[in-house]
Amino acid sequence: MTSQITIRRPDDWHLHLRDGAMLAAVAPETARHFGRAIIMPNLVPPVVTGAQAAAYRERIMAALPVGSGFQPLMTCYLTEDTDAEDLAKAKADGIITAVKLYPAGATTNSASGVTNFDKVRPVLERMAEIGLPLCVHGEVVDSDIDIFDREAVFIDRVLDPIRRATPDLKVIMEHITTSQGVDYARAGGANLGATITTHHLVINRNHILVGGIKPHYYCLPVAKREEHRLALREAAMSGEATFFLGTDSAPHPDHLKEHACGCAGCFTATNTMSVLAEVFEQDGKLDKLEAFASLNGPAFYGLPANGDTITLQKGDPVDYPAKIPAGDDEVTVFQPGFPLHWRVV
Numbered sequence: 001m002t003s004q005i006t007i008r009r010p011d012d013w014h015l016h017l018r019d020g021a022m023l024a025a026v027a028p029e030t031a032r033h034f035g036r037a038i039i040m041p042n043l044v045p046p047v048v049t050g051a052q053a054a055a056y057r058e059r060i061m062a063a064l065p066v067g068s069g070f071q072p073l074m075t076c077y078l079t080e081d082t083d084a085e086d087l088a089k090a091k092a093d094g095i096i097t098a099v100k101l102y103p104a105g106a107t108t109n110s111a112s113g114v115t116n117f118d119k120v121r122p123v124l125e126r127m128a129e130i131g132l133p134l135c136v137h138g139e140v141v142d143s144d145i146d147i148f149d150r151e152a153v154f155i156d157r158v159l160d161p162i163r164r165a166t167p168d169l170k171v172i173m174e175h176i177t178t179s180q181g182v183d184y185a186r187a188g189g190a191n192l193g194a195t196i197t198t199h200h201l202v203i204n205r206n207h208i209l210v211g212g213i214k215p216h217y218y219c220l221p222v223a224k225r226e227e228h229r230l231a232l233r234e235a236a237m238s239g240e241a242t243f244f245l246g247t248d249s250a251p252h253p254d255h256l257k258e259h260a261c262g263c264a265g266c267f268t269a270t271n272t273m274s275v276l277a278e279v280f281e282q283d284g285k286l287d288k289l290e291a292f293a294s295l296n297g298p299a300f301y302g303l304p305a306n307g308d309t310i311t312l313q314k315g316d317p318v319d320y321p322a323k324i325p326a327g328d329d330e331v332t333v334f335q336p337g338f339p340l341h342w343r344v345v
């Protein structure tokens with residue numbers, strides 16, 4: 001029985017760090033185990049320009065524990081008014097690593113996102129030319145499309161046309177939640193990657209709804225049927241270069257999660273590596289954890305893997321806090337619903 005594994009230090013290719021007191025609370029949680037993370041730009045107001053990304057990066061650096069080697073990889077939020085020149089300069093200056101596409105209204109703080117995808121076509125063409133990847137929240141927002149179908153419909157109506165029109169654009173399907181997402185990503189060739197979250201490997205829609213509503217399991221894209229969770233697990237544990245970890249750890253204060261109109265987002269930064277080791281072990285695939293968490297992501301982004309390693313050891317159930325304090329608020333840590341035996345030592 002394996003009781004210890006050592007892997008290259010992992011990276012998180014989709015992370016929400018927020019700002020202010022929340023940033024101060026959650027940045028150390030990710031920096032404890034992760035080398036780098038792609039930082040989502042959906043602040044209020046969003047991080048739209050290279051200058052705003054540079055300023056946000058400084059605030060993140062200031063929130064890190066002294067001596068932390070954690071490196072935030074910044075993104076800009078794509079709007080219909082985004083200036084391609086500004087993005088190109090921010091990339092050339094080493095400020096941004098990717099650009100984020102939110103369909104307007106699809107998720108938390110996405111009101112400034114894109115409604116008419118034709119309007120961003122010239123920006124996407126420029127990004128393809130200069131090798132600047134596009135991270136995509138892949139859900140349509142049409143009110144006549146059932147929320148459980150929004151990812152699959154987005155692939156057909158929006159993503160596939162964008163990729164056909166701009167085949168050289170590197171695209172990351174963020175936080176895929178369906179077998180359709182897995183299939184499309186798998187068939188997409190070297191310019192298409194897909195991130196998978198920790199929580200979507202653990203929960204299906206029953207976990208949210210059976211026996212009383214569980215607001216801390218509500219996130220977007222919403223967890224789907226069990227067959228989709230199993231497809232995600234198979235993809236994450238396949239070792240295929242297309243699939244890599246993006247936790248989508250998305251903290252909200254508990255009072256806004258446990259609310260009549262609760263916010264979408266699961267906070268997994270604190271225990272992600274323990275959860276991942278547990279689920280990979282459950283499926284007999286611990287040997288594939290390093291590819292998923294530490295190797296495939298940097299390879300897709302054209303970056304070296306981290307030079308150092310982390311070691312996970314198996315033992316008595318791990319104690320992790322149920323909540324972490326954030327200013328005057330608290331944030332509930334994702335509870336997988338089974339004990340975690342793997343700790344990062």
Ligand SMILES: NC(=O)N[C@@H](CC(=O)O)C(=O)O
Binds near residue numbers: 016220221250251265
């Ligand atoms: N995933 C979520 O449910 N929420 C994210 C936004 C997002 O990634 O879509 C957030 O910013 O809270």
Ligand SMILES: [Zn+2]
Binds near residue numbers: 107137174175220221
């Ligand atoms: Zn999203």
Ligand SMILES: [Zn+2]
Binds near residue numbers: 015016248250
């Ligand atoms: Zn997210």
